[in-house]
Amino acid sequence: MSNGNHSERELLDMNEYSFYYYMPDSYVEKNKLGYFIKNRSIETYSYVVPTEYGDENFQEFIDFTHSFFADGKEYYIVKVYHNDYFLKNSKILRDKRLIQYHLDTSVMSWEKSCDDKLTPETYLDIDLLSAKKLNRWISVFFDSFNYPPHLKKYITSMVKKQHENGIEFFIGTVSGKDVSCFCCYEDENYLGIYGVGTRQKHRRKGYAKTMMSNYIEEKNQTNPQLKFCLQAQKNSGAELLYKSIGFDSPYVQKRFDWDPSTSNLLF
Secondary structure (H helix, E strand, O other), X not given: OOHHHOOHHHHHHHHHHHHHOOOOOEEEEEOOOEEEEXXXXXXXXXXXXXXXXXXXXXXXXXXXXXXXXXXXXXOEEEEEOOOOHHHHOHHHHHHOOOEEEEEEEEEEEEOHHHHHHOOOOOOEEEEEOOHHHHHHHXXXXXXXXXXXXXXXXXXXHHHHHHHHOOOEEEEEEXXXXXEEEEEEEEOOOOEEEEEEEEOHHHOOOOHHHHHHHHHHHHHHHHOOOOOEEEEEEOOOHHHHHHHHOOOEEEEEEEEEEEOOOOHHHOO
16 A cells, blocks of 8 residues: 555554454455444444545445445444534435434544654553463453453454454553553554553553553654554543644544434434
């Protein structure tokens, strides 16, 4: 893939799509209209994002999406980039009974010019985990995000499959204790950072900020041209943290939901 043939937005979307490509029990597709992921185990992992072509041909994009999800019989999320989407495409959205969900996501990126904002510290170490040690990551992740216990089996299988396909999993340690986690998918354009979390009893100590600063600084020593990307909820503590170490937010995604179990109640 060449940077010259793709917009920055598409490159950021491609990294996320490639990361979630390795989910068990899922079906993924990319075409000129957008990125499509259908998960049969966890419905909230079923989502679509239009390409710029899909933006301009939104009716075609949403028709394909609806068909992709069994002609509207399955739950899905549409993530779009423009504040005026509801006004611009209100009839299309109403016809498909897509309801705006007020959760905006900042799509963020980081480049070498921002390295003066990093705050590396030597007290926190980062361990790259082997396949035999992935349970350490899963333990920190579940404690960080309060995932329900019944999803642990699926998340474990997902982590193992992603690891087998080149995604790297890391633990931040302080005095030998596992305090935080993240994972990465690197393509030829961006290194995407996902699953950044801190154990509940270790929060508000700056561990996530230090962990990210340490990791980015180390990667930049070997490849100063490397770009990083991630996503964070708009106006959240996580977004403020990432901005403080130099991440910029060139794009904001807005979310629309299709939920066939409630659609008959909407009209």
